[in-house]
Amino acid sequence: MIYFDSAATTFQKPAAVAAAMQNAMRTMSSPGRGGHHAAMRAAETAFTCRSELAELYGMPNPECVVFTLNATHALNIAIKSLVRPGDRVVISGYEHNAVTRPLAALGAEIAVADGPLFRPEEVLEAFRHQITPETRAVICNHVSNVFGFIQPVEEIAAICRSRKVPLIIDASQSAGILPLDMTELGAAFIAMPGHKGLYGPQGTGVLLCGGEVQVRTLLEGGTGSLSIQQEMPDFLPDRLEAGTHNMPGIAGLLAGVRFIRRRGVEKICQRERRLTLLAAEGLRTIPGVEVYAMPGLRNQAGVLSFTAKERDVEEIGMALAERDIAVRTGLHCAPLAHRSAGTLDSGTVRLSFSDFNTPEEVYRFLTALKRKLR
Amino acid sequence: MEHYLIIARSVTFAQRMQRALGRTGIRCQIFRAPRELTDLGCAYVVRIAVSDLAPALMTLRRESLDPVQIFLYQRGLYQEVKA
Numbered sequence: 001m002i003y004f005d006s007a008a009t010t011f012q013k014p015a016a017v018a019a020a021m022q023n024a025m026r027t028m029s030s031p032g033r034g035g036h037h038a039a040m041r042a043a044e045t046a047f048t049c050r051s052e053l054a055e056l057y058g059m060p061n062p063e064c065v066v067f068t069l070n071a072t073h074a075l076n077i078a079i080k081s082l083v084r085p086g087d088r089v090v091i092s093g094y095e096h097n098a099v100t101r102p103l104a105a106l107g108a109e110i111a112v113a114d115g116p117l118f119r120p121e122e123v124l125e126a127f128r129h130q131i132t133p134e135t136r137a138v139i140c141n142h143v144s145n146v147f148g149f150i151q152p153v154e155e156i157a158a159i160c161r162s163r164k165v166p167l168i169i170d171a172s173q174s175a176g177i178l179p180l181d182m183t184e185l186g187a188a189f190i191a192m193p194g195h196k197g198l199y200g201p202q203g204t205g206v207l208l209c210g211g212e213v214q215v216r217t218l219l220e221g222g223t224g225s226l227s228i229q230q231e232m233p234d235f236l237p238d239r240l241e242a243g244t245h246n247m248p249g250i251a252g253l254l255a256g257v258r259f260i261r262r263r264g265v266e267k268i269c270q271r272e273r274r275l276t277l278l279a280a281e282g283l284r285t286i287p288g289v290e291v292y293a294m295p296g297l298r299n300q301a302g303v304l305s306f307t308a309k310e311r312d313v314e315e316i317g318m319a320l321a322e323r324d325i326a327v328r329t330g331l332h333c334a335p336l337a338h339r340s341a342g343t344l345d346s347g348t349v350r351l352s353f354s355d356f357n358t359p360e361e362v363y364r365f366l367t368a369l370k371r372k373l374r
Numbered sequence: 375m376e377h378y379l380i381i382a383r384s385v386t387f388a389q390r391m392q393r394a395l396g397r398t399g400i401r402c403q404i405f406r407a408p409r410e411l412t413d414l415g416c417a418y419v420v421r422i423a424v425s426d427l428a429p430a431l432m433t434l435r436r437e438s439l440d441p442v443q444i445f446l447y448q449r450g451l452y453q454e455v456k457a
Contacts, residue, residue, distance in 0.1 A: 032385040032416075035406035047389040063386045225384040227415025238384050 002325040002361045007145050007173055007303050007352030009195050009202055011326070016255040017199060024251035030244050032224030042247050049254040050237070056261060057190065057208055058181035066207040066240045067250060071172045072098040073218070074191035074207035077240055078168045079139070081216045082188065083108050087136035090165075092123060092151055093340035094144040097333045099170060103139075111135075117341050118294045120152040127156050135165050137188070142180065143173035146337040146350060147292050148276065148303030150178065157185040166213060172196060175206075176260045177269045177301055188213045197268070197354075198260060200253030203246050209236055219243065263355065272302025272353040275362055279304055279351055282366040286373060292341065292348065305341075305348035308373055313347045319372040320349075325365050327351055378427050379419040379452070380434070381407055381442040388418035394437045400426045411445055411452055431457055 003011045024045065029036075031043035050062035059065065068074040075098045083089055085107040091099060093114035103110050113130040115123030131138060138160050142153050153169055160167040166188035171180060176197025182190060187210055194204025209215060217232050221242035226233045233239050260268060280293040288309035293300055308316060317329035330347045331338055338344040351365070382388035388404045395402050400422060407417035422430050424446070434441060445452040 032418075035418075040404070043385045043389065047386060050386070051393075062390065063384075223384075224416050225414070226417075228413060229415070233384070235383060235387075237386060 002357075002365055004351040004353060004357065004361075004365065005326045005328050006196065006354040006357075007332075007350065008328055010197065010199055010354045010356075012354060012356035013199050013201070013252075014255060014259040016259065017201065017252045020251040020255035021201060021248040024248040028247045028251065030224070030247065032238075033244075042245070045247065045251050045254060046245060049250050049257065052254065052257050052261065053206060053208075056257065058183045059208060060183070063236045064209045064211070066209060066237045067245060068191075068205035068207050068240075069203060069246075070195070070205040071170065071191050071193040072205075074189075074205045075099055075168070075170060076102050077207055077215065077218055078189035078191055079103060079137075080106070080218065081213055082137040082166055082168070084136070088132070088134045090127065090130045090135050090138045092127075092140045094141060094147070094149055094151065094337040095139065095334070096141065096145055096170065096172065096337075097335070098172075099139050099141075100336055108136075112336070112340075113140075114340055117147055117149055117292060118299045120150070120155075120299055124152050124155050124159075127159055131159060131163055131165055133163075135163075137166050137168060139168045139170065141170035141172065142178060143301045143303065144334070144337055145173050145303065146332045146334050146348065147305050147341060148173070148300045148352075150174075150299045150301055153180070154185065157187055161186045166210075173301065173303060176256075177265060177272060179265055182208050182210065186210065194249065194253040194256065198253060199256030201249050204249040204253045206253075207240065209240075215239055217242070268355045269301065271355055272357075273297055273300070275353045275357050275359065276300065276302045276304050276351070278359055278362045279365070282362065283369075286366075286370055288373065292343075302353040304351045305343070306351075307343065307346050307348050311373065313349045316349050316369070316372065320365070320368060323368045325368055376424050376446070376448050378422050378424060378430075378455075379405075379407070379411065379445045379447060380422065380430070381412055381414075381444070382418050382420060382439075383414075383442050385418045387439060388420050390437070391420045391434060391439050391441075394433050394439060395420070395422065395426075395430055398429065398433045400430050400433065402426075402430075408452070412443065414442070417442070
């Protein structure tokens with residue numbers, strides 16, 4: 001199979017990930033749930049995973065790295081910690097439903113800082129304009145899951161710091177691909193999946209918590225600490241980690257994180273961008289295909305959308321699937337991003353790469369697509 | 375054998391204490407807290423040698439890792455000590 005759907009989940013993982021998961025199932029129980037060897041091995045693995053993520057994201061305290069089920073879970077905790085019904089929240093024009101649906105459910109007043117694709121200066125200007133004294137929180141993804149647009153989160157973070165508005169960064173598409181420094185950014189939260197660019201298994205996610213936010217619980221239950229009291233502990237990570245941990249997942253995530261640290265985030269990004277550029281240039285030679293990318297792939301990571309004139313994107317996706325080429329079609333759970341880019345009616349076909357893809361796979365995809373669109 | 379038990383508020387904090395102490399050359403181990411020592415319900419302790427208490431507390435203070443309680447184990451009995 002040629003797998004170009006890594007923005008949903010990376011499918012090819014380092015071999016160490018499955019091995020770590022199997023080892024966890026054989027040797028680990030629950031961290032913080034006993035003093036026996038199986039519990040302490042689990043605690044050691046969980047702590048090491050927190051510590052390595054903390055180092056990767058410039059955080060001094062590993063306890064502020066919270067394990068979640070996925071990025072959506074992490075974003076829900078972050079949003080529901082900061083936003084109350086009726087609060088004004090400024091978001092970018094490229095947010096996922098993982099952001100917009102919790103805000104809608106809360107009844108927040110949503111202000112969209114909209115800007116055209118791949119034009120970070122204009123997006124920044126929109127944020128400057130939309131962040132008012134009434135703004136309760138700002139939420140922005142680092143990279144659009146539909147178009148790969150790298151948003152100017154460092155500059156947005158600087159505006160938020162100067163105006164004292166908490167910032168939530170959705171790093172779903174940038175984790176493991178672009179660097180982020182929690183301390184430098186001063187963000188309230190950064191949410192990310194474990195199963196995309198960090199190469200962990202599905203069922204893993206991470207919430208990085210800034211120091212000063214009072215976090216609200218989504219779940220209450222056992223934490224292996226302060227068991228006598230009926231309120232959840234007020235310290236991290238226990239406050240946000242009720243119930244038994246996904247130890248095979250965390251062990252796999254640790255193996256994935258070690259893979260990207262060894263390989264280097266910059267190298268992975270370079271490889272994905274080279275493949276994206278190759279695909280974009282190839283797609284541009286096909287009559288009727290519209291590619292959403294700037295020349296030289298300016299301000300774009302390893303995600304690429306395209307449409308074909310008078311062709312249903314679903315039809316293209318199905319034809320490629322028949323040739324064992326996995327892409328994602330439709331709205332990608334991000335109708336707001338499609339509205340901002342003007343593709344809400346058609347949707348797009350999305351290619352998204354990982355460190356395991358090759359130029360040969362891109363050529364084979366282009367050949368298959370040309371045949372389909374002939 | 376005499377030793378000190380430093381109670382941490384969670385296993386994660388006990389692990390942070392262990393790492394911090396390890397970096398300054400202080401040997402320690404993590405255990406579950408004896409039930410008689412804490413009314414927290416479930417807790418973990420970091421065990422250190424008697425001679426290491428002063429440098430250990432300095433290290434923990436520097437890293438903002440406040441012990442919940444500290445006990446001296448001596449002649450089969452635990453006695454709380456103030457940091």
